[in-house]
Amino acid sequence: MITVSIMLATLIQTLDSTIANVALPHMQGTLSASQDEITWVLTSYIVAAAIATPLTGWLSDRLSVKRLLAFAIGGFTVASALCGLSETLTQIVASRLLQGIFGASLVPLSQSILLDINPREKQGQAMAVWGMGVMVGPILGPTLGGWLTDSYNWRWVFFINVPIGAFALFGVLTFLPSRPAKHDAKFDAFGFATLSLAIGALQAMLDRGEQLDWFGSLEIRIEALLSVLAFAFFLVHTATAGAKSFFRYELLKDRNFATGTCFIFVIGAVMYATRALLPPMLQNLMNYPVATTGLVTAPSGAGTMVAMLFAGRLLKRVDARVLLLAGFLISAFALWQMMQYTIVLSASDIVWPGVIQGFGLGLVFVPLSALTFSTLTPGLRADGTATYSLARNIGSSIGISIVQTLVTRNTQIAHAGLAANVTVFNPAIRPMLQDGASLNMAVLDQAINQQASMIAYLNDFKLMFVATLLVLPLILLIRPAKVVPGAIAHAAMD
Template sequence: MLATLMQTLDSTIANVALPHMQGSMAASQDEITWVLTSYIVAAAIATPLTGWLADRFGVKRLLGFAIAGFTVASALCGLSNSLGEIVGSRLLQGIFGASLVPLSQSILLDINPRDRQGQAMAVWGMGVMVGPVLGPTLGGWLTDSYNWRWVFFINVPVGAFAFFGVSTFLPARDPARQTRFDMFGFATLALAIGALQAMLDRGEQLDWFSSLEIRIYALVAALSFAFFVVHTATHGPHTFFRYQLLKDRNFATGTFFIFVIGAVLYATRALLPPMLQSLMGYPVALTGLVTAPSGAGTMVAMLIAGRLLRRVDARALLLFGFVVSAFSLWQMMQYTIVLSPSDIVWPGVIQGFGLGFVFVPLSALTFSTLTPELRADGTATYSLMRNIGSSIGISVVQTFFTRGTQVSHANLAEHITPFDPAVQSMLSNGSPYNLGVLNQTITQQAQMIAYLNDFKMMFVATLLVIPLLVLIRPSSHSASAADASHAAMD
């Protein structure tokens, strides 16, 4: 749990500290963003390696090594004095941190009996879902109270404690299995993922496919993935990707759902802070305070869902969770340019509550029919799809926001004419200041419209995936067994 929380916190904790790092490193706006993108790209490329490394070295040994490496890399980030040093340290963080989430999930599934796996996924899910929400709040507090280096130093005691716990209390795992490494399969998949992440990270800055760089990224990603698919389909059972995973209907459907959840959750988290700070003038500390309660909603829902999963059909819990999440997005569609803190808090809490009811049963159902020998590869693929979904979701909403602002600004400006009495009064003294105020007002309204359109898009996407619940089969173990176990525990 600590390993999971440490890794997911680090995916967002550095965001609010970027301006402070930029001044300390004397870096440009484009250069400092590599502090974020280097971590994301490295983690995305290294995540598919988790299954093979677990087979080669054993799960317990690999998890301990990953925690130790991540902790040392965090300390190096805090000690960095140049842009090159911190980007290199963040690359190491991403490489070591890539396996923390899938390994912790695999271990929790293995050490808990089938009827307890729902509650185990609730505990694990708190780190996965709450970490990215609390990251900006904790990062802002550490940066304001101390300095940006503590955003990374905070991992050192947590990592040391997690390493001690894993090495001391984790039960001995199955012996390592010698498996042949498929270098071509890994290379093509890593190149495809790396190029896709680079395209998503740089696309908005470079106006997407009008840029030669973005077109090159897209071409490399498409060709590499095509080679990977053909290689996997034609080279038998010893390829890098275990295609047996796709034969499991629950796993295939579950990974698609987690892709959508990653897109909706992280896209919402990417929209709210800039909306509150740049559009409504919220300070960083208050922004963190009003967005953090959504994590509380997620934790409460996960605890409840973990208990209900042993009594209620998991698909019913999923339906409830998606409906609640859609309702929260509908509430966000009603936002106006003037919002009180409670207007932000309650939709966030409701969304967190709904996502908690989605995440726990989805994790349990996705792996309920998967054989134990496929779990390490399955959890790695599951985490990878969530991360890719979040990257695509953030890129899509940011692109639609930018273009929507431009379109709405043009539409609103069409109705501003010199014959309007309000405009005439502003033009009467000939002050350019008044025209600047008018343009700023139009821009604010255009941005608000663009934010609302993004919330509407995510609302529609959430509703569209609900019918796919029919593709998920109920868990193979009997409800009576779960009830008997629950009664015995009570």
């Protein structure tokens, strides 16, 4: 019953990482938001979770694991209800921030509890169950979100969390045993505050830069300055505070960990950015129904799950670095396929590149985690997993912001380039211009807008394709390490 309860809590957290994606175009109309503004619904959640995740260890010591988990589930459930009740963009972004803050500790706590309640010989099986549960959320997210939005409305993608959260909270309060809290746990408030300010200011700059003409705006310049100064203070504090620091700088001395963290940053950016791009592209440009959008984007998660099952077994026979290279090359191939998209696409044209990309990313996850943590000392493992998760979340947030900004900007640039060909000297256009009918002009303008948007999306896929290839040389920096199977399973799930 403990396992069921904490897996339900994990499910609602992972579900919310993808369930809102297919509903974004519907939210955009209801909340009167622009295309780049509506992505705040995704990035606010990811940033809040990224900032709050490192607090999990300290809070569990201060409050006890049971209290913190109950508090996190209850807060996440209430925040989900507030998201569904939101009437403005400001309200839903604030509610998503609360969701991210409360949900940040759900996944690490669920993993920790499963390890605690199972004997050592069954911990591998427990982590496999946990890993499958973590993957169910992103797989179900697009399909469930599409069905709920199509059958009811977008608010139900948040309301669905309320009954699940209530069952999870009841199970935790009833079956999870209490343990005394450690009231003497110390917390580096200055380090946490400076890192949070740096991340928050950077995200605000990326989200609002396109609207405010970037560094032509005083607000953007202030946010950029705040981010740089806060991060500089964080670095100096980390270097001088020693063991009392919020971040253990000894982690960076481990070559495998430093390289693996760079990799997971890029993976976070590419994986979540792709999932954020596809639903608006399919619904706005190709008129896909929201339910169909969910169905054709969900198989990428299935590809990831299948690859993770294979990767765990292959690690015993194949060099983990070879698996890492293969996974990145497969992911790059999928992005190359996406670069060939046109306005007219069948369902299979969307499904197969998604499955291939998901398979490639799944092939990367397990060996990357194993290599990243294989050379860390046990004393640094807890801090390493928090930093690793933080890098993935920040990469996801920055990746989504960048690709959405580029879609908006490149659409305008492509529109100007295409519209320059609409002249009386163009034989394909001359009859429409000579006729002068307003209907013809409207159809022509719609076609130009559609093509310009498609060009912008293709440019984003090309950017992610290049970024995936550029990190490949970092594999040469990773040292092979012999890791026992139990440690591989533990590191992979971390």
